[in-house]
Amino acid sequence: MAAAESLGMAAAGGKTYSFKVVLLGEGCVGKTSLVLRYCENKFNDKHITTLQASFLTKKLNITGKRVNLAIWDTAGQERFHALGPIYYRDSNGAILVYDVTDEDSFQKVKNWVKELRKMLGNEICLCIVGNKIDLEKERHVSVEEAEGYAESVGAKHYHTSAKLNKGIEELFLDLCKRMMETAQAEERSRGNGASHTSTARRGVQIVDDEPQTAMPAGGCCTSG
Amino acid sequence: MIHYCTDAFATTVMSRDAGQMDARSLSVLDRLLLTHSIWLQLSINPDSAHQILQREIVGTFLVCKCSASHRKVLCVRLQEGGVSQYPIREEDSTFSLESSALSFPDLCRLVAFYTISRDVLPFPLELPDAIIQATTHTQLESISHLGLEFWSSQTSPGLPNGPPPPSAPHRTFRLISPCFVNPLFLQPPQPSRTASHKRHRFKRSLRVRVSNETSLSLSGGESDLTQGETHGQNSNQGGPRRTGGLSVLRRTPALTPTSEEEDEQMLGQIPPSNSLPQQGNTDLNKDTEDGEVCLALERTRAPSLAELDSNSSFSSLEEEEAQADLAHQWPPAARGTRFPSANPTSTLRRMTAAFVCVFAPERRVARLVDELSCDKRSTFGSLVQDFLEKQRQEMEASKHSSAVELLQGMRRFLSQAKSLLLEAGEIEPPIETLVPENEKDLALEKALFGCVLKPLKVQLQQALVSLHTKDGSLQKITDSLLANQEGALERLAVRVSVLDVRGMDRAKAKLTLMQRSHSPIDKVLLLLQVCKSIYKAMGTQPDQDVGSEDFLPALSYVLIQCNIPQLLLETEYMMELLEPSWLTGEGGYYLTSVYASLCLIQSKPGATPTCSLTNEAQEYLREWSKRRGQEAKTQKDNQLKQRFVRVLFQDDSRSGVRTLLWKTGENVEALSQTCAGLFGVTEPQHYCLFWRSEGEMRPLPAHVQPHHLGTHEGASLSYLRSDHDFSKMRRLTRGGAVDLGESVCEE
Numbered sequence: 005m006a007a008a009e010s011l012g013m014a015a016a017g018g019k020t021y022s023f024k025v026v027l028l029g030e031g032c033v034g035k036t037s038l039v040l041r042y043c044e045n046k047f048n049d050k051h052i053t054t055l056q057a058s059f060l061t062k063k064l065n066i067t068g069k070r071v072n073l074a075i076w077d078t079a080g081q082e083r084f085h086a087l088g089p090i091y092y093r094d095s096n097g098a099i100l101v102y103d104v105t106d107e108d109s110f111q112k113v114k115n116w117v118k119e120l121r122k123m124l125g126n127e128i129c130l131c132i133v134g135n136k137i138d139l140e141k142e143r144h145v146s147v148e149e150a151e152g153y154a155e156s157v158g159a160k161h162y163h164t165s166a167k168l169n170k171g172i173e174e175l176f177l178d179l180c181k182r183m184m185e186t187a188q189a190e191e192r193s194r195g196n197g198a199s200h201t202s203t204a205r206r207g208v209q210i211v212d213d214e215p216q217t218a219m220p221a222g223g224c225c226t227s228g
Numbered sequence: 229m230i231h232y233c234t235d236a237f238a239t240t241v242m243s244r245d246a247g248q249m250d251a252r253s254l255s256v257l258d259r260l261l262l263t264h265s266i267w268l269q270l271s272i273n274p275d276s277a278h279q280i281l282q283r284e285i286v287g288t289f290l291v292c293k294c295s296a297s298h299r300k301v302l303c304v305r306l307q308e309g310g311v312s313q314y315p316i317r318e319e320d321s322t323f324s325l326e327s328s329a330l331s332f333p334d335l336c337r338l339v340a341f342y343t344i345s346r347d348v349l350p351f352p353l354e355l356p357d358a359i360i361q362a363t364t365h366t367q368l369e370s371i372s373h374l375g376l377e378f379w380s381s382q383t384s385p386g387l388p389n390g391p392p393p394p395s396a397p398h399r400t401f402r403l404i405s406p407c408f409v410n411p412l413f414l415q416p417p418q419p420s421r422t423a424s425h426k427r428h429r430f431k432r433s434l435r436v437r438v439s440n441e442t443s444l445s446l447s448g449g450e451s452d453l454t455q456g457e458t459h460g461q462n463s464n465q466g467g468p469r470r471t472g473g474l475s476v477l478r479r480t481p482a483l484t485p486t487s488e489e490e491d492e493q494m495l496g497q498i499p500p501s502n503s504l505p506q507q508g509n510t511d512l513n514k515d516t517e518d519g520e521v522c523l524a525l526e527r528t529r530a531p532s533l534a535e536l537d538s539n540s541s542f543s544s545l546e547e548e549e550a551q552a553d554l555a556h557q558w559p560p561a562a563r564g565t566r567f568p569s570a571n572p573t574s575t576l577r578r579m580t581a582a583f584v585c586v587f588a589p590e591r592r593v594a595r596l597v598d599e600l601s602c603d604k605r606s607t608f609g610s611l612v613q614d615f616l617e618k619q620r621q622e623m624e625a626s627k628h629s630s631a632v633e634l635l636q637g638m639r640r641f642l643s644q645a646k647s648l649l650l651e652a653g654e655i656e657p658p659i660e661t662l663v664p665e666n667e668k669d670l671a672l673e674k675a676l677f678g679c680v681l682k683p684l685k686v687q688l689q690q691a692l693v694s695l696h697t698k699d700g701s702l703q704k705i706t707d708s709l710l711a712n713q714e715g716a717l718e719r720l721a722v723r724v725s726v727l728d729v730r731g732m733d734r735a736k737a738k739l740t741l742m743q744r745s746h747s748p749i750d751k752v753l754l755l756l757q758v759c760k761s762i763y764k765a766m767g768t769q770p771d772q773d774v775g776s777e778d779f780l781p782a783l784s785y786v787l788i789q790c791n792i793p794q795l796l797l798e799t800e801y802m803m804e805l806l807e808p809s810w811l812t813g814e815g816g817y818y819l820t821s822v823y824a825s826l827c828l829i830q831s832k833p834g835a836t837p838t839c840s841l842t843n844e845a846q847e848y849l850r851e852w853s854k855r856r857g858q859e860a861k862t863q864k865d866n867q868l869k870q871r872f873v874r875v876l877f878q879d880d881s882r883s884g885v886r887t888l889l890w891k892t893g894e895n896v897e898a899l900s901q902t903c904a905g906l907f908g909v910t911e912p913q914h915y916c917l918f919w920r921s922e923g924e925m926r927p928l929p930a931h932v933q934p935h936h937l938g939t940h941e942g943a944s945l946s947y948l949r950s951d952h953d954f955s956k957m958r959r960l961t962r963g964g965a966v967d968l969g970e971s972v973c974e975e
Binding site for chain 1: 721775776777779780781809811812813814817818820821823824827828831
């Protein structure tokens with residue numbers, strides 16, 4: 005509790021992970037549809053259909069741990085490219101979307117990967133997503149090429165169809181798990197200082213809890 | 229006989245002079261407030277509470293915290309020698325027992341209610357004798373200084389370790405005056421998806437309450453009088469009491485059902501339950517609160533865009549009105565007796581003031597924190613006042629080289645002050661009793677903005693303008709906005725509808741209003757309202773997905789039309805002063821979008837896209853990211869290096885509590901010396917510091933350092949005579965508090 009608080013977390017119950025995921029990709033590859041599909045139960049109500057389409061959240065429970073996802077859409081047109089860093093800073097994960105029927109959009113993804121690795125290093129979990137597999141016949145980016153490339157840059161590759169709602173749950177679930185692993189690894193490696201704190205914390209629990217367990221049997225009552 | 233309060237939570241406080249008042253003038257709520265350190269034990273878990281309660285009489289209770297679920301639990305001693313656990317639900321700014329339909333605005337009121345009415349409990353809660361029989365605040369205060377130690381003592385030495393004899397399970401008389409505690413709302417058990425519905429109800433009932441508060445408790449007073457007197461006889465059955473209590477509640481205006489219309493509206497917004505395809509993934513459980521699934525991040529407790537409307541409240545802009553409201557709200561007669569005039573700054577007054585304030589719970593916190601910040605005798609108060617003083621001087625002397633540096637210093641201080649509030653336990657009653665866990669951080673942030681940023685507002689504004697004038701950025705944005713006035717729609721390639729003239733005026737008004745608030749949170753809320761209106765104006769077809777692609781140009785267009793260069797300063801103010809983790813939320817997203825828009829507006833028209841973000845902006849961002857990471861690290865290091873500790877002091881005649889800053893490197897000896905000075909001990913060689921270790925109070929070993937105390941909020945030390953007799957202390961203060969020479973109220 006106290007630990008979670010000092011880390012600035014809302015610890016209403018156990019540990020809650022909060023991750024920021026940025027959505028990158030060219031204008032027409034279907035980024036927005038993808039994420040709308042994922043968070044779709046919010047958008048059944050026609051009154052708020054167009055609201056919040058560029059910022060969405062999702063709550064998950066993965067192996068007993070609560071995860072809050074904040075999904076940031078970015079403007080994908082080339083003219084907005086330079087604004088990218090404003091959006092992707094502090095991201096835990098990035099979903100780089102291309103259109104399997106559009107070779108050019110895959111090249112754009114490659115550019116983003118280069119830039120993200122340069123600016124954010126290896127801490128950010130990358131997902132490369134070939135969207136629109138419902139248009140398989142018109143595919144212009146080969147599966148081998150895409151998966152080979154993803155592997156070479158330490159990213160994971162997924163195939164999705166926002167239209168058919170294919171592959172989307174897996175994509176986000178997988179990404180969450182990877183971000184959790186990264187976060188846990190970071191916690192562990194946060195230097196000796198952190199491990200000190202945790203032992204100290206454990207120590208305090210003993211200090212506070214044992215007295216009571218000891219008391220009823222102990223002499224407090226008789227001595228009083 | 230039994231005294232009745234004239235308003236729901238009023239505590240009849242006469243005087244603190246010992247002996248001049250009898251027990252009846254202290255209400256249950258008073259007693260609970262003053263002795264929270266006894267019954268509120270958030271550092272222990274239900275198992276430990278169980279051990280403690282086994283030695284107590286039936287009905288005795290503790291509120292502790294389950295270390296596994298991190299939830300508060302009400303533990304109650306049962307008749308068969310067992311202890312029952314009632315998890316406390318904290319949501320929508322209210323507290324309630326999980327099995328009950330009654331909600332309360334804070335924990336003290338919840339407990340106070342259950343000392344009178346059993347509702348879902350087998351019988352009402354019982355306060356320990358020492359607390360019930362205390363007749364003065366001084367007595368209660370000295371009892372409260374015992375904290376957890378209180379329970380180590382035994383009032384009735386004849387009953388060690390066993391269940392109480394049959395004659396003793398309930399008290400046969402009751403000295404204290406009951407107080408009426410009205411739950412915020414009562415509802416029949418409903419399916420769990422009604423969370424948002426309930427919140428809505430709460431908002432409404434709060435509104436109603438404000439106007440009816442003072443008359444509430446009068447209804448049903450007669451029946452409760454009887455119940456109070458016959459408590460001993462009928463509490464075993466419990467039934468009649470409960471019914472009586474509830475019927476009173478049903479009559480209270482606070483429980484007026486919400487109007488059909490609004491209910492409909494709310495229900496309409498709750499999407500059909502889980503429509504997600506099941507993947508057969510056992511480890512992926514959707515949050516049960518489907519209706520809430522997509523609301524803003526928990527950590528980002530600004531309302532989500534969909535929830536926002538023009539009626540959102542802006543505490544920083546409404547304060548003056550609120551003050552006026554408060555004055556009107558209470559009839560003069562009630563006001564006259566509320567605060568003891570003898571000791572205007574007493575803890576009790578502070579607490580009582582917080583409790584009569586029926587505004588949103590976070591405002592009660594804000595009030596408490598604000599008062600504490602003005603009290604230079606408190607650690608927090610002196611820290612804040614010193615900081616304000618220093619900032620004023622520095623701003624006057626134009627010591628800051630950049631606006632960012634100035635704001636960074638502020639944010640660092642805010643974070644530091646926040647951890648002080650969390651660690652030092654100077655807020656009375658503890659914040660844990662006032663707001664649910666998940667609202668605590670937001671409440672504290674808002675409170676801190678109020679006592680740090682508000683007093684500096686004018687000067688800070690001037691300093692920021694001056695710094696941005698000096699570095700030319702204000703001129704640059706002014707020029708860019710002007711240059712873009714012509715043909716902005718085309719240049720930005722806006723493909724959607726934009727705000728009409730009226731909408732634009734409204735947006736401009738909101739952005740202007742933003743500059744009047746000192747609170748970064750309120751500024752963000754205003755910004756979100758503007759963004760919402762832009763989305764609305766887009767007027768796209770339901771099946772059309774509108775992403776950032778369309779929003780960003782539309783936003784940029786609106787910003788150009790509004791033509792407010794100061795927005796640059798406002799954006800920076802919010803980005804630097806908001807708690808960093810909040811910047812990942814919705815507010816952060818739209819704030820980022822505004823920042824991106826301002827960059828877009830300032831980029832050279834026709835320049836190649838990849839260069840459109842100025843080098844300075846890129847540099848600024850890189851630096852910003854790095855710095856925020858660094859700050860988080862420094863803050864963590866600080867927590868290892870220093871601790872705020874509460875030191876309890878007690879000797880034969882006096883007791884007290886003070887908060888000290890204990891830095892790593894400072895040895896126990898030095899800390900003891902500080903304590904001697906603080907508590908005015910003339911023979912420090914006979915005193916030493918104790919801590920609780922392995923179940924016993926032991927002298928603090930000389931090698932102990934702050935981090936050994938851990939990160940508990942309640943971690944405290946005791947400064948006592950080296951030969952302190954702990955059993956004696958217990959006798960004196962728990963069982964014997966009333967034997968200290970003050971008259972007990974005889975029945």
